[in-house]
Amino acid sequence: MPPANTRLPLIPYPRSAVLTGGTCALNKATRVLFESGPHDLASWAAPMLDLLRRGTGLALPIAPALSGPTHTSITVGHLDGQPAEAYTLEITEAGVVLRAGDREGLIWGLQTLRQLLPAEVERPLPRVAADPGRPDGNLRPRPADWLPPPGKPSPWPTATLGEDAGGQGRGQRNAASAAAATAAQPAPHPVWSLPCLQIADQPRYAWRGLLLDSCRHFQQVAAIERLIDLMSLHKLNRLHWHLTEDQGWRLEIKTRPLLTEVGAWRLDSDGVRYGGFYTQEEARHVVAYAAARGITVVPEIELPGHCRAALAAYPELSCRGIALPVETAWGVFPDIYCAGNDAVFSFLEEVLTEVLDLFPSPFIHLGGDECPPDRWSECPRCRERMAREGLRDADELRGWFVRQIATWLAERGRRAIGWDEVLAGELAAGTIVQSWRGFAGATEARRRGHDAIVSPISHVYLDQDVAQVGLETVLGFEPEDPRGESASLAGSAGRTLGGEMCVWTEWIPQAVLDERVFPRACGGSEALWSPPPSGGARRRDVAEFRARLVNHSQRLRALGVAGLQASRL
Ligand SMILES: [Zn+2]
Known part of the structure; x- marks a missing residue:
């Protein structure tokens, strides 16, 4: 590994990168060439190429390269015999050659190329409303005596007027300043310079996720697109979309219209009707938008608990059958x-039949967490079920419940994911366990032959205050238990698929998403993509990462990402 001062300004850092000396200029004469082969490389590359065209102001036509020393080319070709998502990038004075074996690898290679260009290539992402769940789109007014609960972030942006915070709390002003910035922009660079180098890259983990809770607070589709763009920039590849909860059902289900007519709306404590939902058309759009950027959207339909919004719509599905409102408290x-x-x-x-139709993801999250036994132990029908199925207690009944649905999914070619509470029961074959209460759930899952996704509160819950889960903690996240479980599990059938950062939104309206997610997600992307600490080191080099992050933050600021004050890097 080269010394820190020769590291390239890339996050996450590639597996192998060697500077070879000299530069390559992209200019008006630069052409893009796609080699023929088994895949439609041009359509895979289209969204990223459009982004590079907009950013550079260059036409980058798809055409054979012109001859001559200033006529550089970007050649895109196939890469055989490499792992999923791998790519190679070679830059010489004559041009760029990018090779990948699948769509994801091609997109990641183009994201690396983008990060090698100066931050001036970035254009601001569209701004979004402060809180689209409220009728006026603005943040809930801040009570005069309000202090954030201990350990929780403020739902009001921390940046003051005129700083780089996103959100539309300052709507008119932002729109005006954005327009002014556009007008003041200099003409596009005539020449964009790249360092000559050779990169061979592939991910450390296949699962590099981010959970977005769209229930406690609702986000507009534009905000989700924005998050997807930023995930793709960091080679994060799973958007775990938490769509159903006690406080709101957010997905249109055509056979069950009351789920959104009733379940998508709650009466908040300040008397405001809060809510919103995604139409099926919007959900399909999000799935396609994400796929074009290398990301699989994994929907979560929570069961058997966290379903008060569904029970508000259809009370007959509860043990007591009584009408209850959509929940407004957290818990x-x-x-x-x-x-x-x-x-x-x-x-x-x-419900799941429609979900499978909307989401081609091989994985469907079923929740399975935080499911109190109170009602089941009092309910004659639940007790009869337990007797008939030979189940001893509510834990076993919960396991049985999740197993029914996981088996139903498996019969349709999809794999169920459950939070680690599902380990209390027997699991259906192929079920993936997401370990959130530490690392032990992942160890246990693997011991029992199940794959695991690791997302401990202690390391990757981005709703936690930075005092509890700071950038350094997320950067230092190692999905495999640092106490050496890997060795003891040698030969186990279960694998660690990777890790996932979680953004639960009890205290996070979309106006503060940026500053909750960044810059910590930059550290998380490095932890999940880049090779483990080298040379026997037990931890990553934080100072070296921070030096790259300071550089990278210029790019994020140019994209309009809030919360990147120097003190937070
Ligand atoms: Zn019951």
């Missing part, structure tokens, strides 16, 4: 789906 609530009522399973299968 864990006793009313859940009745495990003894066959209609509950018909309902869930109807």
